[in-house]
Amino acid sequence: MLRIEHYSKTYPGGKKAVDDLTLHVRPGEIYGFIGHNGAGKTTTLRAVAGVMDFTEGTITIDGRDIKKDPVGAKRVTAFLPDNPDLYEFMKGIDYLNFIADLYDIPADRRTKDIGRFGDAFELTGSLGSPIGSYSHGMRQKLALISAFIRRPKLLILDEPFVGLDPSASHLMKGYLAELCQGGSAVFFSTHVLEVAEKLCHQIAIIKDGRLVKSGPTEQLVGDSSLEDVFLELEGDK
Amino acid sequence: MKKFFALLKVSVKSMLLSSTNSRGNSRKKAATGAGAMLLIAFLGLYMSGLYSSMLMQVLAPVHMEVLVFIFMGMGALVGGLMFTTFAVKGVVFGGKDNDLLLSMPVSTTALMASRVSAIYLENLLFSFFVLAPAGAVCAFMTQSGVGHSLLFWVRLIVAVFALPLLDTALSVLLGALVAFLSARVSKGALGQNIVMALYMAAVVWFVFNLNGMIEGLAANAAGVKESLSWAAPMLWMADGIMGDWGLLLAFAACCIVPFAVVVFGLGKVYRQAVTAFAARSARNDYKLSAQAASGQKKALLAKEARRFFGTPMYMWNSGIGLMMLVAMGVAALVMRRDLQSLLAMVGGDFPTALAAAAVMGFCLSMCAIAAPSISLEGKYLWILREAPVREGELLWIKTGFQLLLSVPCTVIAGVCLAAALQLSLWEGAALLLVTLLFNLGHAAFGMLMGLAFPKLDAVNETVVVKQSLAVVLGMFVPMAVVGVCALLYLLGDMLAPWAALALPLVLLAAFAAGCVFVLAKKGPAMLRAL
Numbered sequence: 001m002l003r004i005e006h007y008s009k010t011y012p013g014g015k016k017a018v019d020d021l022t023l024h025v026r027p028g029e030i031y032g033f034i035g036h037n038g039a040g041k042t043t044t045l046r047a048v049a050g051v052m053d054f055t056e057g058t059i060t061i062d063g064r065d066i067k068k069d070p071v072g073a074k075r076v077t078a079f080l081p082d083n084p085d086l087y088e089f090m091k092g093i094d095y096l097n098f099i100a101d102l103y104d105i106p107a108d109r110r111t112k113d114i115g116r117f118g119d120a121f122e123l124t125g126s127l128g129s130p131i132g133s134y135s136h137g138m139r140q141k142l143a144l145i146s147a148f149i150r151r152p153k154l155l156i157l158d159e160p161f162v163g164l165d166p167s168a169s170h171l172m173k174g175y176l177a178e179l180c181q182g183g184s185a186v187f188f189s190t191h192v193l194e195v196a197e198k199l200c201h202q203i204a205i206i207k208d209g210r211l212v213k214s215g216p217t218e219q220l221v222g223d224s225s226l227e228d229v230f231l232e233l234e235g236d237k
Numbered sequence: 238m239k240k241f242f243a244l245l246k247v248s249v250k251s252m253l254l255s256s257t258n259s260r261g262n263s264r265k266k267a268a269t270g271a272g273a274m275l276l277i278a279f280l281g282l283y284m285s286g287l288y289s290s291m292l293m294q295v296l297a298p299v300h301m302e303v304l305v306f307i308f309m310g311m312g313a314l315v316g317g318l319m320f321t322t323f324a325v326k327g328v329v330f331g332g333k334d335n336d337l338l339l340s341m342p343v344s345t346t347a348l349m350a351s352r353v354s355a356i357y358l359e360n361l362l363f364s365f366f367v368l369a370p371a372g373a374v375c376a377f378m379t380q381s382g383v384g385h386s387l388l389f390w391v392r393l394i395v396a397v398f399a400l401p402l403l404d405t406a407l408s409v410l411l412g413a414l415v416a417f418l419s420a421r422v423s424k425g426a427l428g429q430n431i432v433m434a435l436y437m438a439a440v441v442w443f444v445f446n447l448n449g450m451i452e453g454l455a456a457n458a459a460g461v462k463e464s465l466s467w468a469a470p471m472l473w474m475a476d477g478i479m480g481d482w483g484l485l486l487a488f489a490a491c492c493i494v495p496f497a498v499v500v501f502g503l504g505k506v507y508r509q510a511v512t513a514f515a516a517r518s519a520r521n522d523y524k525l526s527a528q529a530a531s532g533q534k535k536a537l538l539a540k541e542a543r544r545f546f547g548t549p550m551y552m553w554n555s556g557i558g559l560m561m562l563v564a565m566g567v568a569a570l571v572m573r574r575d576l577q578s579l580l581a582m583v584g585g586d587f588p589t590a591l592a593a594a595a596v597m598g599f600c601l602s603m604c605a606i607a608a609p610s611i612s613l614e615g616k617y618l619w620i621l622r623e624a625p626v627r628e629g630e631l632l633w634i635k636t637g638f639q640l641l642l643s644v645p646c647t648v649i650a651g652v653c654l655a656a657a658l659q660l661s662l663w664e665g666a667a668l669l670l671v672t673l674l675f676n677l678g679h680a681a682f683g684m685l686m687g688l689a690f691p692k693l694d695a696v697n698e699t700v701v702v703k704q705s706l707a708v709v710l711g712m713f714v715p716m717a718v719v720g721v722c723a724l725l726y727l728l729g730d731m732l733a734p735w736a737a738l739a740l741p742l743v744l745l746a747a748f749a750a751g752c753v754f755v756l757a758k759k760g761p762a763m764l765r766a767l
Contacts, residue, residue: 051622053765074625085616087540089547097528101536102624111528118525128523 001185007057032200041189049079078147088132157188244351281366301458306475313367317404325412327697346504360401406495558603566650569657598719606639608683608711628761678749683711688763
């Protein structure tokens with residue numbers, strides 16, 4: 001579903017944020033991407049989402065090159081940044097319809113999905129209010145709903161658990177699993193190692209822009225915990 | 238005081254950086270900021286100098302120079318109010334760093350004072366640009382020699398520093414009202430639009446009355462001064478500048494006291510005010526019904542429209558030119574008899590079509606809708622970047638939104654003016670052609686400026702819409718194009734009648750084609766690089 005081949009990103013001034021990263025996410029997989037602050041996680045996720053340009057390598061989503069066919073690649077993708085700022089001048093329902101229009105989602109399907117996810121995240125009643133009046137958690141939920149209604153083949157999430165209450169986190173994990181059962185893939189970054197260990201089929205650990213370890217979660221963790229593996233690789237233990 | 242100055246430094250720095258773009262190194266930022274400031278300073282000084290000298294020509298012979306300072310003082314006060322009232326909502330009460338600063342061990346009065354001082358500095362610039370040229374005109378054009386003494390300049394400086402205190406106090410109070418309405422009225426934008434409409438109506442009433450006063454100035458200058466007794470502080474300021482120290486001190490007190498009351502009064506309740514103005518809780522009574530689908534382009538256009546009409550600051554600042562354009566066209570048609578008799582008095586050689594095109598171009602130049610639209614995306618830009626839409630399409634939708642508003646207004650105004658001025662068919666067609674070409678070039682140029690000088694990290698939309706370099710250039714460069722077109726018309730008229738039309742038409746066509754070409758070729762890459 002997602003193929004990152006020899007991807008590198010150098011910022012103006014010469015700082016190499018990511019160096020020769022290669023990883024593959026297969027359909028039906030939840031892929032966790034972990035690393036310390038400034039390791040290059042967000043830079044990678046933003047490049048995959050087509051939000052940020054990059055210098056070297058190729059990224060293909062469902063066979064579409066993000067540089068050569070960005071519109072095609074984005075059509076099957078949903079991306080959620082770590083702090084999703086949504087148009088405050090819009091009402092929640094207007095934002096969802098705006099996104100649905102951009103992705104050509106038919107009227108009946110969007111109504112059904114907005115109702116389903118809105119009710120599940122207990123946000124339907126507030127969809128008539130301006131986003132400017134939403135709390136941080138409500139915005140996070142709205143952004144998640146806007147991603148789920150797209151039924152993406154690849155869902156890219158940057159720190160999705162930050163700001164969500166425990167029940168919303170639980171719900172989200174369920175929907176991620178459901179999405180993957182339908183053949184989609186999820187690629188997300190997190191600092192919550194317990195969640196990554198329980199949720200992910202595959203995990204990649206990145207340090208100073210370089211991939212230091214990746215593989216199936218059971219293999220990577222072995223008999224210890226992901227926290228132990230992470231700290232060992234980071235050199236903190 | 239140490240804390241106050243530290244807070245003031247932050248506010249002033251934020252204000253100074255507001256005209257710069259968010260990309261590039263500090264030297265480039267400083268250069269673009271200084272460039273924008275110089276442009277505004279030049280225009281302010283020029284306009285004020287022009288009006289001051291026009292007034293002084295009438296008033297100096299009857300020894301009523303004092304009226305120049307009354308009128309220019311009023312101009313500075315009203316202009317400053319227009320410039321800063323709507324900025325107060327964002328700068329004083331809606332700063333992004335409010336949470337951070339309110340959590341620090343700083344008194345709310347010091348915080349309020351630092352915020353208000355930033356507004357004061359903006360008003361001070363305005364006051365300086367308006368009163369300093371009036372002083373210079375007074376020094377050169379009066380026979381009494383009052384402007385040649387050092388003390389005159391000392392008194393003028395006192396007035397320049399005092400007037401913005403009154404301006405700031407009034408704009409903070411009005412701004413607080415706007416912020417309150419935005420938070421309390423369910424249709425916040427509608428409330429603000431009503432306040433702004435009333436405000437504009439008051440300004441228009443004032444301008445119309447001012448015109449009447451100026452017309453009869455020479456004959457009845459003393460009477461005009463007496464009729465302005467309702468604006469006593471302005472009279473005190475003017476008499477003070479001309480030599481009455483007592484009245485100058487009274488004027489200074491009239492400015493300092495309201496300022497102090499506003500700063501200390503609102504400072505005491507600053508935390509409560511910020512909380513009340515920001516408190517907008519989401520309702521929980523929405524019932525989902527069947528949703529309708531529309532296409533990508535329609536959705537993106539609707540989003541631009543929602544932002545424009547739902548953001549009073551954006552609509553009134555960027556749309557004022559279009560409102561003026563339509564109002565001017567309709568007014569010309571309604572008062573066509575007066576207009577025609579005026580033209581008959583001027584004489585048959587007056588280039589009526591040129592004047593109509595120049596005025597329309599001036600109004601259209603002020604319609605900077607596309608120029609700030611990229612900066613207004615700011616923190617939301619990720620939504621568009623993530624969307625499956627080509628960059629070029631995004632840019633043309635933003636440019637097209639400006640055209641969608643400006644083209645109908647241009648056609649209405651053009652047809653009205655052509656009818657009112659009794660232009661021939663070909664003159665009317667030429668008027669429409671040149672103004673429509675200008676529309677296209679102006680919108681594309683504004684979009685390019687928005688891409689070249691983005692301000693994605695602005696603390697609020699006021700900074701983007703009013704002060705960003707993209708908007709300044711997006712307005713004044715097309716104004717310069719209008720000026721060059723007028724010159725080319727006059728130059729061409731000396732050669733041959735066809736050249737009078739052909740030369741500006743060629744320039745406008747080149748301007749439009751050049752901007753459209755660069756936007757199409759470079760625009761997508763510029764957007765990608767942001």
